Amino acid sequence: MLGRITNLFPLWALLFSLLAYWQPALFVDLKTQIVPLLTIIMLAMGLTLRPRNFIDVVNNKRAIGLGLVLQFSVMPLAALLISLLLGFDAELTVGMVLVGSVAGGTSSNVMCYLAKGDVALSITMTALSTLLGVIITPLLVQLLAGKSVDVPVLDMLLSLVKIVLVPVVIGVVLNSWLHALTEKLEPVLPLISMAAIVLIIAIVVALNAGQFATIGPIVALAVILHNGIGITAGYWVSRLLGFDERICRTVAFEVGLQNSGLATALAMKFFTPASAVAGTLFSVWHNLSGSLLAGLWAKRPLSPVTRDVDQTVVKES
Helix, strand or coil, rough: HHHHHHHHHHHHHHHHHHHHHHHHHHHHHHHHHHHHHHHHHHHHHHCCCCHHHHHHHHHHHHHHHHHHHHHHHHHHHHHHHHHHHCCCCHHHHHHHHHHCCCCCCCCHHHHHHHHHCCHHHHHHHHHHHHHHHHHHHHHHHHHHHHCCCCCHHHHHHHHHHHHHHHHHHHHHHHHCCHHHHHHHCCCCHHHHHHHHHHHHHHHHHHHHHHHHHHHHHHHHHHHHHHHHHHHHHHHHHHHHHCCCHHHHHHHHHHHHCCCCCHHHHHHHHHHHHHHHHHHHHHHHHHHHHHHHHHHHHHCCCCCEEEEECCCCCCCCC
């Protein structure tokens, strides 16, 4: 039952977005809850991880290295180029760059599972990009958007430590020490994360309800292009380097599906509601596109490695 509810995440996101658009008063006053909600999501992610997930880096350093390089190069640069191409102002540009500069989203783990990818590898890559993002995200935003927007790098860095690093570490520690308890909570954690993300989306939609008619369509186009570039680059670069189909699918989701909830929270905390529009629309779209692609790939057989390379597939935990 819980799995069915969680699998309908794109539908809940869409329904609550529409509700927030037509009845913004229901959600506007909850804007101070965005950061606490995101902290809950990060804690839930940490509760699914154990130290051994990070040990997998040793066995799969090529695949993980590729994913991280693409994550923090293709996505932020594509966000900036799309913003310039579509003539975005400073607020919308920083929102797009934020989406491109954050770590991979936890939904990539779910999509990877549905698409018969390498789940352990997906979890490890998401965890590592999340931890690295604490330092890399504010620096990328400063580098790419700092010319047009005053980016509070130090404040953003400290905020990421509190919002991301601390709850993830707490979750990992609790999962290691109290695994018998956290294992019982695992079926509920995706539902909690989904509810928190949906509520964040609804709050941001409500705060931007008056602007969606003018900026919504063009930002939606940017988000669709951005997501498509990430998934395509992740898959085909992996393919060209000779990784097998499971890893190609995994890298595609890790690169293309961003932690847009974090981007939204950072935009609301440090910039303007308009800057959070990209993260909001990305939250809805990447789950729709990811679900569709996962369903398509799940029906296709896993093809063999394209050429002989030195790689080790992560053992699923």
